[in-house]
Amino acid sequence: MAKIPAWLRWSLYAAVGVLVLTTVQGFDDTDSLTAAGSSQSMLRWAVPILLAGLGGLFAERAGVVNIGLEGMMILGTWFGAWGAVVYGPWWGIVLAVLAGGMGGLLHAIATVTFGVDHIISGVAINILAPGITRFLSSEILTTLEGGSITQSPRVPGVGTFTVPIFGGGNIGTWQSPDFFGWIAAREWFLVSDIASLAKGLMTRISWVSLIALLLVPFVAWLLWRTRFGLRLRICGERPQAGEAQGINVYRYKYIGVVISGALSGLAGAFIVSPELSGIYLEGQTTGRGFIGLAALIFGNWRPLGVLGGALLFGYPFGIGLRDLDGSASHSLILVNAIGLGAVAIWAATRRKRGDAALALALGLVAAGWYLLSDTLPDVWINILPFVIVLIVLIFFAQRLRMPAADGLRYRRGEH
Amino acid sequence: MAQAIELIGITKRFPGVVANDSVNLSVEEGEIHAICGENGAGKSTLMKILYGMQQPDAGTMKVDGREVRFTSPSQAIDAGIGMVHQHFMLADQLTVLENVILGAEPTKAFGRIDFEEARSHLKQVGEAYGLTIDPDDLVEELEVGERQRVEIIKVLYRGAKILILDEPTAVLVPQEVEELFRNMRGLKNDGATLLFIDHKLDEVLAIADTITVLRDGKTVATVKPDEVTAHDLAELMVGSELPTPETTESTVTDVVALEVDSLLVVDLEDRVLVDDVSFRIRRGEVVGIAGVEGNGQAELVDAVLGTRPVKSGKISLMGEEITLIPVRERREKGIGYIPQDRHREGLLLPAPLWENAALGHQTQEPFTSGPFIDRDGAKSRTEHIRQEFDVRTPNVEVAAHALSGGNQQKLIVGREMTAGPVVLLAAHPTRGIDVGAQAEVWDDIKAARALGMATLLISADLDELIGLSDTIVVMLRGKLVATVDPATVSPRDLGAYMTGAKQESA
Numbered sequence: 008m009a010k011i012p013a014w015l016r017w018s019l020y021a022a023v024g025v026l027v028l029t030t031v032q033g034f035d036d037t038d039s040l041t042a043a044g045s046s047q048s049m050l051r052w053a054v055p056i057l058l059a060g061l062g063g064l065f066a067e068r069a070g071v072v073n074i075g076l077e078g079m080m081i082l083g084t085w086f087g088a089w090g091a092v093v094y095g096p097w098w099g100i101v102l103a104v105l106a107g108g109m110g111g112l113l114h115a116i117a118t119v120t121f122g123v124d125h126i127i128s129g130v131a132i133n134i135l136a137p138g139i140t141r142f143l144s145s146e147i148l149t150t151l152e153g154g155s156i157t158q159s160p161r162v163p164g165v166g167t168f169t170v171p172i173f174g175g176g177n178i179g180t181w182q183s184p185d186f187f188g189w190i191a192a193r194e195w196f197l198v199s200d201i202a203s204l205a206k207g208l209m210t211r212i213s214w215v216s217l218i219a220l221l222l223v224p225f226v227a228w229l230l231w232r233t234r235f236g237l238r239l240r241i242c243g244e245r246p247q248a249g250e251a252q253g254i255n256v257y258r259y260k261y262i263g264v265v266i267s268g269a270l271s272g273l274a275g276a277f278i279v280s281p282e283l284s285g286i287y288l289e290g291q292t293t294g295r296g297f298i299g300l301a302a303l304i305f306g307n308w309r310p311l312g313v314l315g316g317a318l319l320f321g322y323p324f325g326i327g328l329r330d331l332d333g334s335a336s337h338s339l340i341l342v343n344a345i346g347l348g349a350v351a352i353w354a355a356t357r358r359k360r361g362d363a364a365l366a367l368a369l370g371l372v373a374a375g376w377y378l379l380s381d382t383l384p385d386v387w388i389n390i391l392p393f394v395i396v397l398i399v400l401i402f403f404a405q406r407l408r409m410p411a412a413d414g415l416r417y418r419r420g421e422h
Numbered sequence: 423m424a425q426a427i428e429l430i431g432i433t434k435r436f437p438g439v440v441a442n443d444s445v446n447l448s449v450e451e452g453e454i455h456a457i458c459g460e461n462g463a464g465k466s467t468l469m470k471i472l473y474g475m476q477q478p479d480a481g482t483m484k485v486d487g488r489e490v491r492f493t494s495p496s497q498a499i500d501a502g503i504g505m506v507h508q509h510f511m512l513a514d515q516l517t518v519l520e521n522v523i524l525g526a527e528p529t530k531a532f533g534r535i536d537f538e539e540a541r542s543h544l545k546q547v548g549e550a551y552g553l554t555i556d557p558d559d560l561v562e563e564l565e566v567g568e569r570q571r572v573e574i575i576k577v578l579y580r581g582a583k584i585l586i587l588d589e590p591t592a593v594l595v596p597q598e599v600e601e602l603f604r605n606m607r608g609l610k611n612d613g614a615t616l617l618f619i620d621h622k623l624d625e626v627l628a629i630a631d632t633i634t635v636l637r638d639g640k641t642v643a644t645v646k647p648d649e650v651t652a653h654d655l656a657e658l659m660v661g662s663e664l665p666t667p668e669t670t671e672s673t674v675t676d677v678v679a680l681e682v683d684s685l686l687v688v689d690l691e692d693r694v695l696v697d698d699v700s701f702r703i704r705r706g707e708v709v710g711i712a713g714v715e716g717n718g719q720a721e722l723v724d725a726v727l728g729t730r731p732v733k734s735g736k737i738s739l740m741g742e743e744i745t746l747i748p749v750r751e752r753r754e755k756g757i758g759y760i761p762q763d764r765h766r767e768g769l770l771l772p773a774p775l776w777e778n779a780a781l782g783h784q785t786q787e788p789f790t791s792g793p794f795i796d797r798d799g800a801k802s803r804t805e806h807i808r809q810e811f812d813v814r815t816p817n818v819e820v821a822a823h824a825l826s827g828g829n830q831q832k833l834i835v836g837r838e839m840t841a842g843p844v845v846l847l848a849a850h851p852t853r854g855i856d857v858g859a860q861a862e863v864w865d866d867i868k869a870a871r872a873l874g875m876a877t878l879l880i881s882a883d884l885d886e887l888i889g890l891s892d893t894i895v896v897m898l899r900g901k902l903v904a905t906v907d908p909a910t911v912s913p914r915d916l917g918a919y920m921t922g923a924k925q926e927s928a
Contacts, residue, residue: 232534232535233529233532233533233534233535234527234529234533234534234535235533237516237520237523237524237527237535238524238525240513240516241513241516241524244513244514244515244516245511245512245513245514247511248511248512248513248521248524249524249525250495251475251495251505251507251511252495252496252499252511252524252525252526253494253495253496253499253525254524254525358692408515410515411513411514411515
C-alpha cells in the first residue's frame with residue numbers, strides 16, 4: 008500500500024465510501040446520502056474542521072499540542088462576525104485570523120516561553136475565550152442593531168462561486184453546461200452518485216472554502232519542501248537537534264502555534280459566514296476545534312490526511328444538518344455497521360482479536376438498531392456524528408505516529 | 423605545527439560547583455587529541471564551551487590562532503568546529519538527507535530546499551572522506567554505528583575541519599569501534615583535527631596522538647600515548663588506584679533462585695522480542711547477558727520483573743512460579759531492580775531522596791506504617807543508604823535531580839541492596855557514571871553475591887560483564903545464541919558472538 012501515491016489511495020477510499028453509500032441508499036429507497044446537497048453540506052462542515060486540523064498540524068509539527076484550537080476558533084467566530092458586520096466580510100476574515108493568532112500567541116507564550124503544560128494552557132484558553140467573547144458581546148454586540156449579548160446581527164458573506172462546465176457555473180453572463188449535474192440525473196449506478204457528490208462540491212462554494220482546500224497542497228509543500236518546513240518539523244521531532252545546528256527552536260514553535268491559532272480563527276470566520284450560520288451565536292463552535300484535532304490524528308499528522316479526516320467527519324454532520332425527519336441519519340447507521348464490519352475483518356486478518364471483537368460487537372449493535380427502527384430521534388441526529396468520530400479514532404489512532412517530541416516541554420540546553 | 427585550538431585559563435562556574443577551573447588545552451592541527459577524565463571532571467562542559475553552547479566565565483579561546491568568543495553553536499560552526507554528540511542529535515522520523523542538511527539547507531527561490539544540490543553535496547562529502555550512507559533512509563532504520571556516521575557526515579557537510587566527538591565509542595560494539603577508528607584516522611589523513619572525549623583507556627591509547635587528562639575541573643596532565651600505560655592514565659584520572667570489576671572466587675551454590683523456562687515475549691504487533699529463552703540463576707551466581715542493544719535484553723528483564731506481558735513460558739522464583747503475578751508481589755517476594763534508564767524508571771527526579779528510596783518498596787517496612795507512609799522510617803532508612811552506599815548529598819530532603827548521575831545510581835543500588843533481594847535484575851548498573859562510583863557499585867554487587875544474591879546482569883560494558891559474571895549468555899535477535907565462560911572469553915570474541923559474526927560451535 009505504501010507505494011501507491013497518497014492522493015490516489017485517498018481517492019480509492021472515497022470511491023469505496025461512495026459505493027457503500029449508494030448501496031445503502033438502495034435499501035432505504037432514498038437519495039439523501041449522495042445528493043448534491045449532501046456533499047455541499049459536508050464541505051461546509053468539513054471546512055472549519057479542515058482549517059482547525061491544519062492549524063493543529065502547524066502547532067504539533069512544531070511540537071506543541073494545541074488543544075486550545077476550540078477557544079481560538081471561538082475568538083474567530085466573534086471577531087469574524089463583528090468585523091464582517093461593521094467593516095465588511097473580508098475585514099471579518101482578517102480580524103478573525105488576527106484574533107485566532109492572538110489566541111495562538113497566548114498559547115505560545117505559556118507553553119514555549121514559560122514551559123506550561125500544553126494541555127493546561129490549551130484548556131485555559133478554551134475557558135478564557137468564551138469569557139472574552141461574552142464580555143465583548145455585552146459591551147459591543149448589544150449596541151448593534153439586531154445584536155444581543157449572545158448573538159450578532161446577520162453576518163454578510165464573501166460570496167460564492169460555481170465551477171463552470173462541471174458544475175454549471177456562469178462564464179461572464181453565459182450559463183455554462185452542468186456536466187456533473189447531467190450525469191447525476193442519468194441515475195447510472197455509482198457513476199451518477201459520484202457525479203452528484205462532485206456537483207455538490209462545485210456548486211456555490213465559498214471563497215473561504217476554496218482557500219481552505221488550496222491550503223492543503225500549499226501546507227504540504229511548505230512543510231515538506233521548504234527550509235522553513237524542515238526547521239519547523241525538527242522542532243516537533245527532535246528540537247535539541249535543531250538547536251545544535253543553530254536553529255532558533257523557540258521562534259519556530261512560536262510561528263507554528265501562532266499560525267495554528269490564525270487558521271482556527273479563519274475556521275471561526277467561516278462558521279459565522281452565511282455558508283454555515285450567517286450569524287454569531289454563543290456556543291456555536293460545538294467542539295469543532297476538537298474534531299479538527301481528531302481529523303489531525305486520523306490524518307496521521309499530514310495535510311492530505313487531515314483533509315480526509317475533515318471530509319469523513321464533516322459528512323455525518325452535514326447529513327445531520329439536512330436531515331429533518333431522521334431518515335438519512337438512520338441510513339447512516341447502516342453505513343456505520345458496514346464500516347465496522349470492514350474494520351472487524353481488517354483487524355481479524357491482522358490477528359488483532361480485541362479490535363476485531365469490539366468492531367464486530369459495535370457493528371452488530373448498529374445493525375440491530377438500524378433494523379429495529381425507521382428513523383432516528385432528534386437527539387441522536389446530533390449525537391451520531393460525535394459517536395462516529397469517537398469510533399473512528401478508537402480504531403485508527405493506535406497505528407499512527409505523532410511527531411516524536413510532540414507535547415513535550417522544551418527548554419533550551421536541556422537534553 | 424600550528425595550533426588548531428588553544429584554550430587558556432578557561433573557567434566555568436555553576437551554582438555550587440566549578441566545572442572548569444583554569445583549564446588549558448592546546449590541540450595541534452591534524453592530530454587526534456583525547457580528553458580523559460571521570461564523570462564530573464568537566465570534559466563535557468569544556469566541549470560545550472568550545473562549541474558555543476555555553477560561555478566561559480573567564481579565559482580565552484583561540485581557533486587557528488585567532489581569538490574567538492562564541493555565543494552560539496552557529497558561530498562555532500562558522501569557525502569550522504563541528505560536534506558529534508554522544509546522544510545523537512538526529513530525528514528518527516526524518517531521512518538521513520533531511521537530518522544532514524538541517525540548519526545548512528541549500529535553497530532556491532521562496533525558501534524551497536534544493537534537494538538535488540543537497541544530495542550531490544552529501545555524496546561529495548561522503549566520497550571525500552570515504553563515508554557512505556543512503557540519503558533516503560529514515561534514521562530510525564539505521565544501526566547505531568550508521569547513525570554515528572550520519573552525525574559525522576552532518577558535521578563535515580558544514581565544512582568543519584575540527585571535529586569534537588563526545589564519547590563516540592560509548593554506544594558501539596567493538597567491531598563498530600574499529601570501524602569508527604578507521605574513519606577517524608581517515609579524517610585525520612584528510613587534514614581534519616579531531617578532539618574526542620573518552621574514558622575507555624585502551625581505546626584512547628589506541629587512537630590518540632595526544633591525551634589530556636582532566637580531574638575535578640583542572641587539567642592534570644597532557645601526555646603522549648607511548649609514554650604512559652592504561653594504568654598510569656587511570657591513576658591520573660582518579661587520583662588514586664584503579665578499581666577492577668574482577669571477582670575472585672566463585673560463590674555459586676546449588677540453590678536455583680531464578681528459573682526462566684521457554685520464555686516467549688511479543689510486542690503489540692506480534693513481533694517476537696524474546697524467543698524461547700531458558701536459563702537459571704543459582705544463589706550466589708551472576709549471569710551476564712551480552713548483546714547489542716535492542717536484541718531483547720531489555721524486554722527479558724521487563725518480563726521477569728513483570729512490567730511486560732509474557733506470551734508463553736514460565737518464570738519461577740525460588741521454585742515458586744511467578745509468571746502471572748503482578749509486579750508489586752514479585753518485588754515483595756524479593757526481586758530487586760536496577761533499571762537501565764535511571765531517570766525514566768529509577769527515580770522521581772523532582773521528589774526528595776527519601777521518597778525515591780521508598781520506590782518499589784513502598785508497601786514494605788520501614789517505609790509504611792499501616793496504610794500510611796512512615797516518613798520517619800523512610801528518612802532514617804534513606805540516611806542509612808546514604809552512609810552505607812556513599813551517596814553524596816547534603817541531606818535526604820534534596821530532590822533527586824540535584825544529585826550527580828553517579829550518586830543517583832548509588833541511591834538506586836543502595837535502595838535495592840538494603841532490601842536484601844533474592845534476585846537482582848541489574849540493567850547497565852554502571853552506565854554513565856564515573857570510575858569511582860562504578861567501583862562502588864561493583865563492590866556492592868560482589869558483596870551481595872557473596873551473601874547469596876542471584877544476579878541477572880545486562881551491560882554494554884564488556885569488561886564489566888566479563889569481570890562480574892560467573893556465566894555469560896549471548897542474546898541475538900531475542901534468542902540466547904551462546905553460553906561462554908567469562909574466564910576464557912575475550913571482549914573481541916564476545917563482540918563477534920553479539921553481532922552474529924561468530925556462532926557457538928556445537
